[in-house]
Structures are given as C-alpha cells and as structure tokens.
Amino acid sequence: MDNTKVLIVGTGAIGSFYGGKLDCAGAQVSTLCRSDYNHIKKSGISVKSVMGDFHFMPYEVINKIEDYSSIPDYILVTTKVLPGIDIQKIIEPKVGKNTAIVLIQNGIDIEKPVREAFPNNEIISGLAFICVSRTSLGEIYHQDYGRLIIGNYPNGLSPKVKYLQSLFIKSEVDCTVDDNIVNSRWKKMIWNAPFNPISVIGGGVDTKTILENSEAKNLVINVMKEVLEIANKSGYNLPETLIQKNIEDTLNMKPYKTSMLLDYENNRPLEVEVILGNAVKIARDLDLSVPNLKALYSLLLLLDKNNI
Amino acid sequence: MDNTKVLIVGTGAIGSFYGGKLDCAGAQVSTLCRSDYNHIKKSGISVKSVMGDFHFMPYEVINKIEDYSSIPDYILVTTKVLPGIDIQKIIEPKVGKNTAIVLIQNGIDIEKPVREAFPNNEIISGLAFICVSRTSLGEIYHQDYGRLIIGNYPNGLSPKVKYLQSLFIKSEVDCTVDDNIVNSRWKKMIWNAPFNPISVIGGGVDTKTILENSEAKNLVINVMKEVLEIANKSGYNLPETLIQKNIEDTLNMKPYKTSMLLDYENNRPLEVEVILGNAVKIARDLDLSVPNLKALYSLLLLLDKNNI
Incomplete structure (x- = not known):
C-alpha cells in the first residue's frame, strides 16, 4: 500500500477512470462528488474497460471539500473548464504547501488562473487521449485509448510528475512525460x-x-x-x-x-x-x-x- | 382587361403573391404548380395580406409546362435556386422569341445559367423585400413589406421592365426599377x-x-x-x-x-x-x-x- 494521497475533483468519466487506475496502483484515492455522491459512497465506481473491467471504492467519498480528512499530495482536477466552475475556489481549502495540482483537462491556457491563485504550488498539466463516458450513476465505460501525457506547468519534470507517472504505469496506463507540456x-x-x-x-x-x-x-x-x-x-x-x-x-x-x-x-x-x-x-x-x-x-x- | 400573358413558374409564397398582384392589375396570369395543382385548379389561391386580403384564380392552372396554351410575354420564375432545379429545362418549351424571363429570386449570379441557355431573350432580374409564407394548400400569408426592385440583366431598363413595373404599381406593389440591378x-x-x-x-x-x-x-x-x-x-x-x-x-x-x-x-x-x-x-x-x-x-x- 502506497501512502500517496490523491483527491479527485470532478468524478466524471475521466476522473473516475484515472482515479480508479491510481487506486489500482495502491494510492489512497478519494473523490469529491456531486450528483453521484450517494451512489458512489455506497457502491463505489464500476469501470467497464477495454483494458479489463474493475471496481473502484474511493478511500473517502465527499461532497464538500471541507469534509476531506487530510491534505492531499495530489489534487487531480478533471472537471470541464467552464466559466461557471471556479475551480480555484473549490480546491482552495485543501491545497497545502506540498500539494501538487494536476489538471487533466482540455484546451489552452487552462493553467493560468490556477497558477495565479496558487503561485507557490506545483502545477502538473495533463492531456488525456481517451474515449470514456459515464453511462449511469457510478458507472463508467472506457471504450478506447487511454494515453496520458503529463508535465509541469509551464515546463519541467519534477519528482512528483515522475512519481505520478510511475503510479499510472504500474496500473498499465500508457503515461508519458513531457517537459514542455504546453x-x-x-x-x-x-x-x-x-x-x-x-x-x-x-x-x-x-x-x-x-x-x-x-x-x-x-x-x-x-x-x-x-x-x-x-x-x-x-x-x-x-x-x-x-x-x-x-x-x-x-x-x-x-x-x-x-x-x-x-x-x-x-x-x-x-x-x-x-x-x-x-x-x-x-x-x-x-x-x-x-x-x-x-x-x-x-x-x-x-x-x-x-x-x- | 390587359392582354399581357404572364406565366408563373414556382407557385409558392412569392409566386402566388406577386402573380396575384399582376392578376389584380388585369394581366392574364397563369400558374405552373406542383403540389398545390389540384387545389389551385379548383379553388385558386387565397392571400391573407397586410395590404388587404384577396383571392386569385389563375387564368390557366397547369402542372406540366407543355399544357400552357400559348407563349407568355413574361415568364416569372419564383422558385428557390437549388442545384436540383434545372429552371432552364423547365421553362424552355414556353420561352418564345419575345418572352421576357423575370427572375425574382435570392442570391448572386442566378441569372448566368439563364442567360447562357437563352442568349437572345430579355432577362429581367428582380429582388423582393417581403415577408410572405405559404400556410397551407393554396393559402398564402403576407405578413410584412412587399417592395420589389426590377431591372434588365445585366443592366438597363427596357420597355418590358417599365411595363411590368406599371402593372405592379397599379396593384399597389411598391415596385422600383434599377438600371444596374446586379x-x-x-x-x-x-x-x-x-x-x-x-x-x-x-x-x-x-x-x-x-x-x-x-x-x-x-x-x-x-x-x-x-x-x-x-x-x-x-x-x-x-x-x-x-x-x-x-x-x-x-x-x-x-x-x-x-x-x-x-x-x-x-x-x-x-x-x-x-x-x-x-x-x-x-x-x-x-x-x-x-x-x-x-x-x-x-x-x-x-x-x-x-x-x-
């Protein structure tokens, strides 16, 4: 058992899949949920996957970030990037000095507001090449692909990036690093x-x-x-x-x-x-x-x- | 009664409205119909209009152009301009030496194929500024506006243009002419x-x-x-x-x-x-x-x- 604490913010298809994979690798993965909260708290997340089906019971399931019992090593943000979602405000209570903020999201310049809100935290930017969707409450269907590229924002490769990569690789996710992630x-x-x-x-x-x-x-x-x-x-x-x-x-x-x-x-x-x-x-x-x-x-x- | 023979090709909203107006002005207006043929042949066209409602019984109602009994002075084309509609082929049997082809249609360069097919005929190009729609079989609703601009293609103002204008004006259509219609x-x-x-x-x-x-x-x-x-x-x-x-x-x-x-x-x-x-x-x-x-x-x- 790994003691790495990971908090997933945005437990949709992407968050559930990669969170589940980190759980398979032995990390202590908790999830901040919204609509699926009751279901996941009770039954966890079932992932039907071309890589092999698996079930993922998060370490802690919360619906308010304040309820998370510690400070995570990694906050994995997998929400959509939308004007209505103030991710900085959402994660702020649990961003510790040593928390790396991992953004697995689409688009360009998504890191900027996070960098501004947390100028001293490590930011890891990530790209997922995957076909995955949420089919019903607590159920994920991973149809194809799954590759991940991660690296520090704006550039570089910290030990935390490499460690995160090692966890993904341990659970057979094709994860590569890039020191020029942008x-x-x-x-x-x-x-x-x-x-x-x-x-x-x-x-x-x-x-x-x-x-x-x-x-x-x-x-x-x-x-x-x-x-x-x-x-x-x-x-x-x-x-x-x-x-x-x-x-x-x-x-x-x-x-x-x-x-x-x-x-x-x-x-x-x-x-x-x-x-x-x-x-x-x-x-x-x-x-x-x-x-x-x-x-x-x-x-x-x-x-x-x-x-x- | 005017002896001017007008054949409307495309008896939709635009064709029915302006055809009806030419009928009001005393021209001998006939219509080539498709889906509305039976209805119009029997009951004519009812126009509900902001300018005053009216009923229009075409002089001849046909569903094949060959059935038209003479050669018109004006063929008024009011179809949409679509790749599937070969208007040249449709009107060809009834384009006489003195027939002016009037195109009241949207878009640019719509006259070109007609000019090529009928190099010696007079072409009158027209623009309708009107809100009018077909509400059901043989029923037209003229909601607003109604202005028409006509002129010879590629330019000029022939006696036939001016005569057509006079007919429209007679039935209170705001019709202006433009010697540079393009x-x-x-x-x-x-x-x-x-x-x-x-x-x-x-x-x-x-x-x-x-x-x-x-x-x-x-x-x-x-x-x-x-x-x-x-x-x-x-x-x-x-x-x-x-x-x-x-x-x-x-x-x-x-x-x-x-x-x-x-x-x-x-x-x-x-x-x-x-x-x-x-x-x-x-x-x-x-x-x-x-x-x-x-x-x-x-x-x-x-x-x-x-x-x-």
Whole structure:
C-alpha cells in the first residue's frame, strides 16, 4: 500500500477512470462528488474497460471539500473548464504547501488562473487521449485509448510528475512525460480546435462526414493552420506536417463523434472558451489574424447559449 | 382587361403573391404548380395580406409546362435556386422569341445559367423585400413589406421592365426599377450573406439574438465587409456605410427569423450555393480572401446535407 494521497475533483468519466487506475496502483484515492455522491459512497465506481473491467471504492467519498480528512499530495482536477466552475475556489481549502495540482483537462491556457491563485504550488498539466463516458450513476465505460501525457506547468519534470507517472504505469496506463507540456497542449489543439466545434456547428456530424465534404475539410485544415501559427508565434514548435498527419490519422479512425458533440447532444455546456476563446485571445495579443477560429468561436457561442 | 400573358413558374409564397398582384392589375396570369395543382385548379389561391386580403384564380392552372396554351410575354420564375432545379429545362418549351424571363429570386449570379441557355431573350432580374409564407394548400400569408426592385440583366431598363413595373404599381406593389440591378443584388447580399446562414448555423437564432452577442455581431460585420469587397472589386459600387446602416436597420426591426432558417426548420433544402457558394467562387476568381464567407459556406453545406 502506497501512502500517496490523491483527491479527485470532478468524478466524471475521466476522473473516475484515472482515479480508479491510481487506486489500482495502491494510492489512497478519494473523490469529491456531486450528483453521484450517494451512489458512489455506497457502491463505489464500476469501470467497464477495454483494458479489463474493475471496481473502484474511493478511500473517502465527499461532497464538500471541507469534509476531506487530510491534505492531499495530489489534487487531480478533471472537471470541464467552464466559466461557471471556479475551480480555484473549490480546491482552495485543501491545497497545502506540498500539494501538487494536476489538471487533466482540455484546451489552452487552462493553467493560468490556477497558477495565479496558487503561485507557490506545483502545477502538473495533463492531456488525456481517451474515449470514456459515464453511462449511469457510478458507472463508467472506457471504450478506447487511454494515453496520458503529463508535465509541469509551464515546463519541467519534477519528482512528483515522475512519481505520478510511475503510479499510472504500474496500473498499465500508457503515461508519458513531457517537459514542455504546453507544446503538447497546442499539438492536441490542432485536432480539437477544428473537429470539436465543427462537429457541433455542422449539425451533429462525425469526423468522417466532415472530412468527406471537401469544403469542410478545407475549413478543418484552415483552422489547423491558424492553431499552428499561434503556437509557433507563441514560441512553441509545431511542424507543418502535423496538419497532414492529423488529417490522415482521423481518416484512419472509425467515424468518431467528438466529446463536444456528445456534450451538445446532452444539453451540457461546451468548453467554448478554452477550446476556442483563449486561442482567439492569444492570437489577438500576438496580432495574428485567425478568421476561421473567430468564426467558429462566434457560432459556437450562439449555439452553446441556446442549448443549455 | 390587359392582354399581357404572364406565366408563373414556382407557385409558392412569392409566386402566388406577386402573380396575384399582376392578376389584380388585369394581366392574364397563369400558374405552373406542383403540389398545390389540384387545389389551385379548383379553388385558386387565397392571400391573407397586410395590404388587404384577396383571392386569385389563375387564368390557366397547369402542372406540366407543355399544357400552357400559348407563349407568355413574361415568364416569372419564383422558385428557390437549388442545384436540383434545372429552371432552364423547365421553362424552355414556353420561352418564345419575345418572352421576357423575370427572375425574382435570392442570391448572386442566378441569372448566368439563364442567360447562357437563352442568349437572345430579355432577362429581367428582380429582388423582393417581403415577408410572405405559404400556410397551407393554396393559402398564402403576407405578413410584412412587399417592395420589389426590377431591372434588365445585366443592366438597363427596357420597355418590358417599365411595363411590368406599371402593372405592379397599379396593384399597389411598391415596385422600383434599377438600371444596374446586379448592384442592388449585391446590396441585398450584404444582409442575406451573414444573417441567413448565421441564423441557421448558430442554432436557429433570430436577428436580435445574433446582434446581441458581440462576437456574433462581429462575424456579421466581417461577412458584410467581405461581400462589400467582392462587389466593389467586381465593379459595383457599395459604400462602406451600408454595413452600419444594415446593422442599425436590423436592430430596429422586430426580431426576425430568416427565410433560410424557416427552410431549415422545415427540412427544406437551403440556397447555399447562390447565397454563399457563388460569392465564394467570384472571390476566388478575383483573388480575394474571404475566410468568413468560406467558413459559413463549409458549415452550411454540412448542415444542409444533414437536414434534407
């Protein structure tokens, strides 16, 4: 038994899956729950997974962060990044001097407000490449993939990053580290920035439908170019070849409904700001013209507002 | 009684309304019908109108153009402009040497294929500013406006244009003529190109909702700028002030659902090509960059394809 204390904030699909994996690795994993609180407190979390099903009974199940009995070594934040969720305020009572804040979330510049609120804490930024969804109360379905990339924000690889990696690897999660994690974040944005919004705005279309339409494919490529330009002008290093690679990889995937589309279809709020808004803001600061990103951003704001 | 023979092709809301008005003015107005054929043949068309209700019994009601007993002075085409509708082929049997082809339709470059098919016929291009819809079989509801602008394509004002205007004026339609009708078409596009697509793509939003969102309003303005640029580089003359005027006029209108949105909500095909596709093509020929129009075009293609 490992004594590492992990507190999961956001016990949805991602939090349940990776929390469960850390539990398998022997860490003391507790969960802050909302809607699933009663169910998980009583029955834990069942994970149906392509890697093998497992059951996860958190060490402590709480619905108010103040109820957590100690100060965690890691706070693993796996909520969506939405204007209505003030994650800094939520975690504040349990962020100790030595607590590393791990953000496994989508989008760009998601670490900034956390860095500002906790200037002296270690921040670990993480990217999950996974198909996983919550099927019912306390039930998670892990359909495909599962890779994780983690690294310190804004850069570097601390012992805590490496230790967290070792826990994930112990439970067979393909976890790699990156000492320039923001670069990886931009890399992921090359896919997310076009496909997530277009799948929603285009009327609920999967990746194949998008790429089969030559005009829509051009739009995808134009958005990718803009993301690449912002990243490279921000000092990161994304080769132009990534665009072709992302297109080809997507064509080789099974037709895929993006997570943003699933959110939209379930009338859940969309991560408009961190997928598009922040990128548009950075472009403006860099004096870059990104008309395609801006158009998608405007349209997605309209759709999102009408959908909740 | 006037002996002018008018054949309406496309007896939907627009065709029924303006056809009815020409009938009121004393012309011999016949209609080519599809779904409403039996009903109209028996009962004619009832128009509920802010200008005063009226009933219109066409001179001949036909469902195959070959059945029309003569050659008309005017063929009034009021169908949507869609890839599936080969209007040249439809009207061909009844286009005589002296038949003027009147196109009261939306979009840009709609006259080109007609000009190519009938190089020696007079073409009258028309723009309708009207809120009118078909409420049931043979029933039309004219809610607001009604202004018409007509002129020869590509330019000029023939006696036939002026005579048609006189008929409309006789029945109290506010009909003006324009010897540079394509310029007016571009002017109308300044409004149509942003509002029609964005109302659909933005998730079924009215004009007020669009303009209340500052990002969406910016998108509207950016699209308007692109339309203005294409028109002016094509040799037309649209002052920059038209943009502000269109925004202000729209803010002063009641919240308005565009006709494209109504089509979308009723799973009817959208005029994607003539509202956006043709403008994008002209921009390409002129070597103009129109990223916003292109983005809307791509997204609307996806939506339209999924909707029919």
